[in-house]
Amino acid sequence: xxxxxxxxxxxxxxxxxxxxxxxNYSYGGTVNLFWYVQYPGQHLQLLLKYFSGDPLVKGIKxxxxxxxxxxxxxxxxxxxVQWSDTAEYFCAVNPSYSSASKIIFGxxxxxxxxx
Amino acid sequence: GxxxxxxxxxxxxxxxxxxxxECRSLDFQATTMFWYxxxxxxxxxxxxxxxxxxxxxxxxxxxxxxxxxxxxxxTLSTLTVTSAHPEDxxxxxxxxxxxxGGQSYTFGxxxxxxxx
Numbered sequence: 001x002x003x004x005x006x007x008x009x010x011x012x013x014x015x016x017x018x019x020x021x022x023x024n025y026s027y028g029g030t031v032n033l034f035w036y037v038q039y040p041g042q043h044l045q046l047l048l049k050y051f052s053g054d055p056l057v058k059g060i061k062x063x064x065x066x067x068x069x070x071x072x073x074x075x076x077x078x079x080x081v082q083w084s085d086t087a088e089y090f091c092a093v094n095p096s097y098s099s100a101s102k103i104i105f106g107x108x109x110x111x112x113x114x115x
Numbered sequence: 116g117x118x119x120x121x122x123x124x125x126x127x128x129x130x131x132x133x134x135x136x137e138c139r140s141l142d143f144q145a146t147t148m149f150w151y152x153x154x155x156x157x158x159x160x161x162x163x164x165x166x167x168x169x170x171x172x173x174x175x176x177x178x179x180x181x182x183x184x185x186x187x188x189x190t191l192s193t194l195t196v197t198s199a200h201p202e203d204x205x206x207x208x209x210x211x212x213x214x215x216g217g218q219s220y221t222f223g224x225x226x227x228x229x230x231x
Contacts, residue, residue: 036222043222044159044210105158105160105161107158108157
């Protein structure tokens with residue numbers, strides 16, 4: 001079945017550690033890819049997005065993600081996390097076949113940063 | 116940047132009553148709006164897609180008669196939960212897609228619905 005998979009449900013890191021959150025999708029063809037963050041008690045915010053071009057995408061707050069088409073992956077990375085990065089992170093995909101341009105979310109990864 | 120306002124932010128209603136949730140794009144025209152439902156500690160599940168001036172497209176398993184969606188203008192979409200029951204208690208989030216910045220999706224702050 002077509003889906004968006006986030007492998008890590010809960011990640012716990014210490015401050016200054018490096019972060020990589022996995023995201024894989026199973027849609028064929030062209031896709032648009034997103035990472036959203038939801039801080040405690042707040043609404044979703046866009047971290048970064050990939051539509052085309054350079055597969056290494058830079059986002060806000062030092063985050064980046066790399067689109068690897070052959071692996072159907074769009075992993076999120078940050079070289080050094082901060083306590084303020086504690087949040088829920090969602091990978092999302094907009095399949096090109098979807099004329100309604102809807103985006104489908106992964107199950108989310110909760111990131112907890114120890115001070 | 117693009118802003119989506121969603122109201123109310125929380126609502127408590129009695130079982131059997133109806134509740135309307137509004138989603139407004141404040142500084143752009145939203146040709147398409149999406150309604151999601153989020154259960155505690157779970158991801159967002161797309162309920163329906165609404166395009167201005169036409170009927171909403173519902174995802175499989177979503178009851179059209181229970182979750183009424185209206186997108187009468189380019190800046191307003193409403194979700195009405197009819198004859199609400201406790202199992203409808205959830206966090207409802209709208210998202211709007213406009214022309215600013217290309218294919219940008221902006222999310223509202225969500226509505227916490229509790230049916231008692």
